[in-house]
Amino acid sequence: MRLRAHPVAGALALAVVGFLWIPILAVAVNSINQDSLMISWGGATAHWYTRALHDPNVRSGLTTTLEIALGSTLLSLVIAVSGALWWRRASARARAVYDATVYARIILPEVVFATALFFLFLKIHFPLGIAAIIVGHSVWNSAYAAVIIQARLVGLDPAIEEAAADLGATPWRAFRRVTFAALLPAIIAGGLLTFTFSFDDVVTSYFLGGNSATPLPLVLFGMIRFRITPEINAIGVMVMLFTVTLMGVAVAVFALMGSAGRGRRAALAEFYGR
Amino acid sequence: MSGVSSVRLSGVEKRFGELVAVRSIDLDIAAGEFFSIIGPSGCGKTTTLRMIAGFERPTQGTVEIAGREVTGLPPYRRPVNTVFQSYALFPHLDVFENVAFGLREARVPRAELRRRVAAAISLARLDGRERARPNQLSGGQQQRVALARALVNRPEVLLLDEPLGALDLKLRKEMQGQLKDLQREVGITFVYVTHDQEEAFSMSDRVAVMDHGQLEQVGRPEDVYRRPMTPFVASFVGLANQLTGRVAGPAAGERYEVDLDHLGRRLAHGPPGLAAGTAVSVVVRPEDLRLTPADTQAGPAAATVVDAAFLGAHRTVRLDAGALGQLVAIGQGQSALAPDDKVVLSWADDDAWAVPAAEEG
Numbered sequence: 001m002r003l004r005a006h007p008v009a010g011a012l013a014l015a016v017v018g019f020l021w022i023p024i025l026a027v028a029v030n031s032i033n034q035d036s037l038m039i040s041w042g043g044a045t046a047h048w049y050t051r052a053l054h055d056p057n058v059r060s061g062l063t064t065t066l067e068i069a070l071g072s073t074l075l076s077l078v079i080a081v082s083g084a085l086w087w088r089r090a091s092a093r094a095r096a097v098y099d100a101t102v103y104a105r106i107i108l109p110e111v112v113f114a115t116a117l118f119f120l121f122l123k124i125h126f127p128l129g130i131a132a133i134i135v136g137h138s139v140w141n142s143a144y145a146a147v148i149i150q151a152r153l154v155g156l157d158p159a160i161e162e163a164a165a166d167l168g169a170t171p172w173r174a175f176r177r178v179t180f181a182a183l184l185p186a187i188i189a190g191g192l193l194t195f196t197f198s199f200d201d202v203v204t205s206y207f208l209g210g211n212s213a214t215p216l217p218l219v220l221f222g223m224i225r226f227r228i229t230p231e232i233n234a235i236g237v238m239v240m241l242f243t244v245t246l247m248g249v250a251v252a253v254f255a256l257m258g259s260a261g262r263g264r265r266a267a268l269a270e271f272y273g274r
Numbered sequence: 275m276s277g278v279s280s281v282r283l284s285g286v287e288k289r290f291g292e293l294v295a296v297r298s299i300d301l302d303i304a305a306g307e308f309f310s311i312i313g314p315s316g317c318g319k320t321t322t323l324r325m326i327a328g329f330e331r332p333t334q335g336t337v338e339i340a341g342r343e344v345t346g347l348p349p350y351r352r353p354v355n356t357v358f359q360s361y362a363l364f365p366h367l368d369v370f371e372n373v374a375f376g377l378r379e380a381r382v383p384r385a386e387l388r389r390r391v392a393a394a395i396s397l398a399r400l401d402g403r404e405r406a407r408p409n410q411l412s413g414g415q416q417q418r419v420a421l422a423r424a425l426v427n428r429p430e431v432l433l434l435d436e437p438l439g440a441l442d443l444k445l446r447k448e449m450q451g452q453l454k455d456l457q458r459e460v461g462i463t464f465v466y467v468t469h470d471q472e473e474a475f476s477m478s479d480r481v482a483v484m485d486h487g488q489l490e491q492v493g494r495p496e497d498v499y500r501r502p503m504t505p506f507v508a509s510f511v512g513l514a515n516q517l518t519g520r521v522a523g524p525a526a527g528e529r530y531e532v533d534l535d536h537l538g539r540r541l542a543h544g545p546p547g548l549a550a551g552t553a554v555s556v557v558v559r560p561e562d563l564r565l566t567p568a569d570t571q572a573g574p575a576a577a578t579v580v581d582a583a584f585l586g587a588h589r590t591v592r593l594d595a596g597a598l599g600q601l602v603a604i605g606q607g608q609s610a611l612a613p614d615d616k617v618v619l620s621w622a623d624d625d626a627w628a629v630p631a632a633e634e635g
Contacts, residue, residue: 155365156365157360157361157362157363157365159358159359159360159362160362160363160364160365162329162349162356162358162362163356163358163362163363163364163423164364164375165328165329165348165349165350166327166349166350166354166355166356166424167350167355167375167376167379167423167424167427168350168376168379168380168427169350169375169379170350173379177375178364181364181366181367182364182365182366184366
């Protein structure tokens, strides 16, 4: 869209982009600002990064976050892959029901699931903490993973497992060498996505963490309430870089899958072209 | 042909709940034979093939391959390989690994594996495409990968499920010739399923015609075409003009005298043992129907040309023969015919073949 041709829309667009990016820019700038009150530019320093990396709260928060993200990713992938394999052979009606539960977990507000699980865990005396957060994150993470993996599964010829069996593969070998191997790009992409979502989650972690588990976003949250220091900015920038890198890898994997799709279209075009 | 049986089905039946997909089939396929199973969709031909492959277990009866009973064995323990209609190539593996799949499962030593895969790839004329993924290949190339992937394992029997169905006509014709040559070269028994009778005829030593889960007839292509045993076979295999009538009695030269409706007594060949009074359809193939131009619409064997279509090598003439219904003639010396021309029908007695009429008729 040419901004000059649509002055109102153009101004709005610029304002939105400004509101989105100026705070992030400010965070990045202040993370290397020597002025600890962040009122003016006091020259560049890496001091806040060093401090953040040596802060025991930040370090334990990061460890907790990584444990949760890893645990939730694994649990979500197991749920999503086994669900997808069932889905492939299910009746149209069973599929519709399953799809509805998947989309419900994506659409319904996170806070609803978080409170529900909170009361459930209290009732069954499941201790709040890392395990509880992993379960909580997996509620929506498994749904995102399911959508990605099912998309790949739909493109697979159902006959390939029969072909593997026909060529001498036992059911387990056929699964490993054919179904799982063909799904692997989608599993990797889904895993990266769920890891990222889990990494920066606040709501579910807040409800289900109890006293024992404080992941990094909640550490930041606590620090902000106490006092805003440039250290927080440094942590923010590091989390941002980490997340962006993971998303970049995910996008690259998607692009590879996509290019395979284009190759198929090109082959079809070549085939029908003559 | 050694006469040894490669595939033997005895009393094989397959039910899916209420539906009977295949009913009590007995079939004997000789080693080295190119055998086709043809029939309309839903006739049970693919189910039969899948029971040989091991994807379906018969509800009743036994399956033997190379003299060994395999009825209860899963596909991965049977000495057969399949070329799937959709090819079912592994999308995440390149051509070489697709072809090598079966040999890797069989733990064939590396040097031998390389040699055999290379040979199969050459046989399928895919040299230079070893590292291509299936989605980078044309339809014809994918088809040949599927073939190489199956043949490299040197199966006792190669099963082919409409393998040319996804190809365009020109490529199909080309591949038919190549398949036949290939089968002669490797000497493996081919069991070929198709709904295309011409395709089956052009390649097969013998064909089986199926309808509604039943074997209607098994025989050499000429026999099935020239001597159909049921009205279904007569109409499914090529075009057939069917004239109704009743057997009057046997005649000289293994023939019958038949009273044709509206046409009177004629001679016709037929299967042995037709009793007098049996309702029959007398089949006259379009290429055997002779048309003589006539001035007037007179006599029971008269007809009017509806249209004459030019098809290159020959012409197809559609006729309205009044009470005899719509008939078709193909071929020689009809180039002068135009719509509304009057003709008189005739045929040689040897070209008429009587089939017992369907029960409901």
